[in-house]
Amino acid sequence: MTDINPSAAAAPSPDVTRTAFEGESIWLPRLSVEHLNAGHDAIRGKTFTECLIEGPAVMLPAGDVVFEDCHMGTASSPQNLLLAPVGDLVTGAIGMADCRFVRCRFLYVGFVGHEAFREMFAAGVPSLSSLQESGQ
Amino acid sequence: MSFIDPAQGLPMTGLGRPLNITDDLGKRAFVNEDMALYDLFAFHLRHGRSMIDGISFTGCRIEGPAIMLILPGTTFDAVNFGESKGDIGNLVLRPVRNMAIGAIPVINCTFQNCEFHALGFTGNEQILSEILAIKAVG
Numbered sequence: 001m002t003d004i005n006p007s008a009a010a011a012p013s014p015d016v017t018r019t020a021f022e023g024e025s026i027w028l029p030r031l032s033v034e035h036l037n038a039g040h041d042a043i044r045g046k047t048f049t050e051c052l053i054e055g056p057a058v059m060l061p062a063g064d065v066v067f068e069d070c071h072m073g074t075a076s077s078p079q080n081l082l083l084a085p086v087g088d089l090v091t092g093a094i095g096m097a098d099c100r101f102v103r104c105r106f107l108y109v110g111f112v113g114h115e116a117f118r119e120m121f122a123a124g125v126p127s128l129s130s131l132q133e134s135g136q
Numbered sequence: 137m138s139f140i141d142p143a144q145g146l147p148m149t150g151l152g153r154p155l156n157i158t159d160d161l162g163k164r165a166f167v168n169e170d171m172a173l174y175d176l177f178a179f180h181l182r183h184g185r186s187m188i189d190g191i192s193f194t195g196c197r198i199e200g201p202a203i204m205l206i207l208p209g210t211t212f213d214a215v216n217f218g219e220s221k222g223d224i225g226n227l228v229l230r231p232v233r234n235m236a237i238g239a240i241p242v243i244n245c246t247f248q249n250c251e252f253h254a255l256g257f258t259g260n261e262q263i264l265s266e267i268l269a270i271k272a273v274g
Contacts, residue, residue: 029174032201056177058203058229058238058256073237080235083203083258086268087225091218092200092256110203110238112229 016040022049028057028109032094042095048104055108058083060093061117067124071105078122083112149197150216150251164190170197173204173255177240187241193250200254203229205236206263209244216251217270224270229258 016038026048035043042062073081093112111121149155149170158169161179173188180188187207220226229236236258257267 029172029201033172036201055238056174056202056240075235075237077233079233080231081237082232083229083236083239084232085226086228086230086264087220087223089221089223089226090229090256091220091227092203092254093229094201108238110236118232 019045020047020049021051023051025052025054027054028059028094029055032057042097043099044097045099047100047102049102051101051104053101053104053106053109055106055110057108058093058110058112060090060095060112061097061099062095063097065096065098066100067104068100068102070101070103072111072121073106073109078124079118081110082118082121083110084118085112085114151195151197151249155197165192166194166196168195170199172199173202173240174200177202187243188245190244192246192248194248196247196250198247198250198252198255200252200256202254203236203239203256203258205239205241206257206259206267207241207243210242211246212250213246213248215247215249217257217267218252218255224268227256228264228267229256230264231258 016035031043072078075081090112111117113121147155151168153168155170156168158166158171161171161176162183163169177188180186217224217227229239239258258264259267
């Protein structure tokens, strides 16, 4: 398992009305719970720029979630970052919609979605071996 | 922190008692105490442990949002796995390959008379098929 340090756990409570985060550590479970407690069923309409997005969490990108130049996590294959739903609904994942991640790094975060999402995700994330070959 | 905000009053759990958030995540045995699974995992990580290993939970409410990676030696007895909206498959995620990054590994733990809230579950095919078989009950 990845050894992580949830340094964002001690961060101040996030304001659910904020729409822009830059250069911050975001503990995804906490951000999610803040939104759930505020009556939001998902994290919507945020832009994260150069943030460290920390789990443990499994993200359910649902509608217009964009990843630009992000490091999605350390895995020998991007498929190792993915889970597939068994039923029509997903429980326990953190729903996100209309969010943009720019040059962010994900740590101990998995991703769940249906087949089309998984294929797109796997195609868009270079594998660790290919990064090593290119010297990144 | 809890899924339910204590400042707004502690509601009843489905266990016939009010929410009782544990004040010691370092215990090896929890009885009638409640917690968020990610808080418990973060506690163990801070203490150099990469898994939740060998803990017993009796009469506890375990909250997400989180995905539990069920590893060998973990058992469930008289447990409410949570709201499944009529299909236990809605609580189950299947790893696409052979890892479950982002899920919280739970090994050699016992859950007795517990209830889960906003938790999903993953594991190997044998474990997943055992959970999926729950829908045949009742």
